[in-house]
Amino acid sequence: MTPLALHNQHVQRLRRLIGRRESRLGEGLVVVEGAKVLAEALDAGAVVDAVFVTPVAAGEPVLSRLAPGVPVHVVVDDVLGRVSDTKSPQPLCAIVRRTPDALAALEQGLRHGGFAIVAVDLRDPGNAGTLLRSAEAAGAVGVVLAGASVDVTSPKVVRSSAGALFHVPVVTGVALDEVVSAFAGWGVRVWAGVVRSDGSIDHDRADLIGPTALVVGNEARGLAADELALIELHLTIPMAGRTESLNVSMSATILAFEAARQRRFRSRT
Numbered sequence: 001m002t003p004l005a006l007h008n009q010h011v012q013r014l015r016r017l018i019g020r021r022e023s024r025l026g027e028g029l030v031v032v033e034g035a036k037v038l039a040e041a042l043d044a045g046a047v048v049d050a051v052f053v054t055p056v057a058a059g060e061p062v063l064s065r066l067a068p069g070v071p072v073h074v075v076v077d078d079v080l081g082r083v084s085d086t087k088s089p090q091p092l093c094a095i096v097r098r099t100p101d102a103l104a105a106l107e108q109g110l111r112h113g114g115f116a117i118v119a120v121d122l123r124d125p126g127n128a129g130t131l132l133r134s135a136e137a138a139g140a141v142g143v144v145l146a147g148a149s150v151d152v153t154s155p156k157v158v159r160s161s162a163g164a165l166f167h168v169p170v171v172t173g174v175a176l177d178e179v180v181s182a183f184a185g186w187g188v189r190v191w192a193g194v195v196r197s198d199g200s201i202d203h204d205r206a207d208l209i210g211p212t213a214l215v216v217g218n219e220a221r222g223l224a225a226d227e228l229a230l231i232e233l234h235l236t237i238p239m240a241g242r243t244e245s246l247n248v249s250m251s252a253t254i255l256a257f258e259a260a261r262q263r264r265f266r267s268r269t
Helices: 009-018 022-027 035-043 061-065 079-083 102-113 125-138 157-163 178-184 249-267
Strands: 030-034 049-052 072-074 092-097 115-120 142-146 170-172 191-192 212-216 234-235
Touching: 009 030, 009 049, 009 092, 022 030, 022 170, 030 035, 030 157, 035 049, 035 061, 035 092, 049 079, 072 157, 102 115, 102 142, 102 170, 115 125, 115 178, 115 249, 125 142, 125 157, 142 178, 178 191, 178 212, 191 249, 212 249
Parallel strands: 049 072, 115 142, 115 212, 142 170, 191 212, 191 234
Antiparallel strands: 030 092, 049 092
């Protein structure tokens, strides 16, 4: 088989999906890079649409796990470097379909006593990916990227999530007031993460057992006053040093693992 060149229609489709948010959202697709992340997607039961490999990666073991009929396109050595948005492209990438029922999965998980992370106006792809990894690692039942948050299908988010995107339901395209209203109907207790203030509770003293949502804000400003007004319960992470606040993904990680710790402790008593 002659390796495909840049002008090939299949390669041009891959290039379009990497470069255009509208194409990814319109088709319900993401592009994953590397054998490890493809394996994570397959572990999660994701449907693979097509795979692209350079000749050196044509024997990757993960390819044997693909469903019958999934096309594996061998491409010219420099093709993936020319269509990718990274300086050091992987020799394998794949087009994968997103799970369409994230909202239903999130609701079910919360109604059964789980916890979720909500990020409002999260703009940095690296922060979004880290937050997804932390949510999945801590056992969150879902993540909501509310407001004007970064596109979760962005290749940068997919890379930084290291496969977590496929293991935790992610709801996007909703406003915070819609989220809070829906959670109220599901019996979810909503907590806003804030810098220490009157009425806020240290995160390790807050009751995070039962259906719980942990809300964090934008990297630069946190949660705005009108957003905080929607949420009655406020918690904070106590700090001994002079630093006033932490990186948003770090804060979300601490809160998520506190919710997980409380659940483990409750199950042992």
